[in-house]
Amino acid sequence: METFAANLLNGLSWGMLLFLISVGLTTVFGVLGVLNFAHGSFFMLGAYLCMQIMHIVPSFWVGIIVGPLLVGGLGVVIEKMLLRKIYDRDISFQLLLTFAILLFLDDSVRLIWGPGYHVVEAPAILAGTIPFFDHTYPIYRLFLVVIGPLIGLALWSFFHFTRWGKVVRAAAVDREMAEGVGIRVPLLFTAVFAFGSWLAALGGALAAPHQSLAPAMGERIIIESFIVVVIGGMGSFPGAFAGALLLGLLDSFGTAFAGRAQMALPFILLAVVLLFRPQGFFGRET
Amino acid sequence: MTNSAKILRNNGFLFFLLFAILAAAPFILPIYWLIILTEIIIMGFFAMSFNLLFGFTGLLSFGQAGFFGVGAYCTALLIQNGIESLTLILSAGILGALLAALIIGFLCVKRDEIYFSMITLGFGMMLYTIAHNWIGVTGGSDGLPLCTIPAIKLMGWEVSLYDPRWMYLFSLSVISLGVLLLWRLTRSPFGLILTAVRENKERLAFVGANVRWVRLTSFTIAGGLAGLAGGLFALFNCMATPDFMHWSFSSRPVLMTVMGGSGIFFGPAFGAAIFFILEQLITNVTENWMIFLGAFLIPIVIFFPRGILGTIVELVKRRRES
Numbered sequence: 169m170e171t172f173a174a175n176l177l178n179g180l181s182w183g184m185l186l187f188l189i190s191v192g193l194t195t196v197f198g199v200l201g202v203l204n205f206a207h208g209s210f211f212m213l214g215a216y217l218c219m220q221i222m223h224i225v226p227s228f229w230v231g232i233i234v235g236p237l238l239v240g241g242l243g244v245v246i247e248k249m250l251l252r253k254i255y256d257r258d259i260s261f262q263l264l265l266t267f268a269i270l271l272f273l274d275d276s277v278r279l280i281w282g283p284g285y286h287v288v289e290a291p292a293i294l295a296g297t298i299p300f301f302d303h304t305y306p307i308y309r310l311f312l313v314v315i316g317p318l319i320g321l322a323l324w325s326f327f328h329f330t331r332w333g334k335v336v337r338a339a340a341v342d343r344e345m346a347e348g349v350g351i352r353v354p355l356l357f358t359a360v361f362a363f364g365s366w367l368a369a370l371g372g373a374l375a376a377p378h379q380s381l382a383p384a385m386g387e388r389i390i391i392e393s394f395i396v397v398v399i400g401g402m403g404s405f406p407g408a409f410a411g412a413l414l415l416g417l418l419d420s421f422g423t424a425f426a427g428r429a430q431m432a433l434p435f436i437l438l439a440v441v442l443l444f445r446p447q448g449f450f451g452r453e454t
Numbered sequence: 455m456t457n458s459a460k461i462l463r464n465n466g467f468l469f470f471l472l473f474a475i476l477a478a479a480p481f482i483l484p485i486y487w488l489i490i491l492t493e494i495i496i497m498g499f500f501a502m503s504f505n506l507l508f509g510f511t512g513l514l515s516f517g518q519a520g521f522f523g524v525g526a527y528c529t530a531l532l533i534q535n536g537i538e539s540l541t542l543i544l545s546a547g548i549l550g551a552l553l554a555a556l557i558i559g560f561l562c563v564k565r566d567e568i569y570f571s572m573i574t575l576g577f578g579m580m581l582y583t584i585a586h587n588w589i590g591v592t593g594g595s596d597g598l599p600l601c602t603i604p605a606i607k608l609m610g611w612e613v614s615l616y617d618p619r620w621m622y623l624f625s626l627s628v629i630s631l632g633v634l635l636l637w638r639l640t641r642s643p644f645g646l647i648l649t650a651v652r653e654n655k656e657r658l659a660f661v662g663a664n665v666r667w668v669r670l671t672s673f674t675i676a677g678g679l680a681g682l683a684g685g686l687f688a689l690f691n692c693m694a695t696p697d698f699m700h701w702s703f704s705s706r707p708v709l710m711t712v713m714g715g716s717g718i719f720f721g722p723a724f725g726a727a728i729f730f731i732l733e734q735l736i737t738n739v740t741e742n743w744m745i746f747l748g749a750f751l752i753p754i755v756i757f758f759p760r761g762i763l764g765t766i767v768e769l770v771k772r773r774r775e776s
Contacts, residue, residue, distance in 0.1 A: 272748030435580035
């Protein structure tokens, strides 16, 4: 019972981080039609910037607010200066451009903060552990399990009840029609890309006290969130949620039951989903 | 007709010239640069095999390193088990990779565009995790070291592949055969069908071609040739490691092809040369050469979608016409 509950919580906390990354990735894909390889780098930048800001102002909360905003700003620059030039190009060029951005950002992080590990302390309220059956459990992970669905709910309300959210969904369904009814699509693209980058960085900042920071942290999460987005259905919000939870749980329970073979499980899941439901759980027919 | 004959003769001459220069390299270049040149031709060939899929068939695979690695491991395993025939060893690499590509390709070619890229990325990483975790066979993250590398034995004459010059000449001759095969393939009716799949698969399906089968064939051949490159690379490095299969390794042929130009037969190999020469020049100054690679790639993708060699060829052609 105890192991089960611990695995469940571990899986949920990792799943929630995955969800924050995947929802940005899937929204950007849905609206801009670009699958962003550099999304994991934004996640990593969010974590590192949070750490850097905490060196100046020793507060986690300042870091988690300011860091992602800076990354959102970087998103604006990247969309306006680079991505915008290749929307009409073949999809492989978009993939390659974001890949080149990934190379640039990942190595920049390595240059600035070095190749070693860094640790970010959780804020005092969330540090430490609580009693958990016969043992203890870190409070910060519980915080992630709670904050994840809250952010998800906030995003869902944003997409469904606000004018901006509806505009984003409209553009995802039919870009040309959206332009036809007077939505300023170029502005929308910039906003959506910046929003996606901000979300990824927020995930990174939230992940910072949870895992140690290293230049490879973006690489791991981008592959897993690609899998989330593909099995959930590309461009689908509920798909990102379901996929992220599934993958998070697969990670924790897989490690407990399958041992070393666990690393292969996400890819086997990907293969099975693609065989039997190629458009993903919530994807539209293509 | 006369025009195409002229192009063919022109190309034949250029091929011969290129081969002659490459064959003369061991007598001119210092050993250090010869070793780099060996890496360039092996990775260049890997990139050319990838381009059969990308440039000719229009499928962007992010998992080719998986097949490259399967070739490397098959080669390494055979050598560890005491097989001494290089022909047999490299054939095993090709066959292993062919088989892997056939099975994985069967699942992958159902989808195209971005989905294809993601699926191949996933399967490539699946192969990587297998190599990483099946410690009994693959040696886990340490990989398989090759303690002895078989010598070339030809009609009672024997040379060691530990000599970088012979390693280079051996790679060059194997790769030349592979390149000839690729050249024949892309100029054959089948090559034209590949281009047709890339340009308009619906129309091709209309006239009765089986698009999935064509793609699968292309995928399998590209995988098998990647396996050959992997086998050579294992011999060259004296080891096979899981890193050969990681997706960052899969991205190398992609980058090389884009740098050189996917529309030109030798574009990917040209890109490989630029890649490694840049790496050499920049790593002399700083460890973080990926920043420069990224900064170099961004304008190429945006302003020179035909790649460097592709843009040069285009300029030469335009000048000739005017």
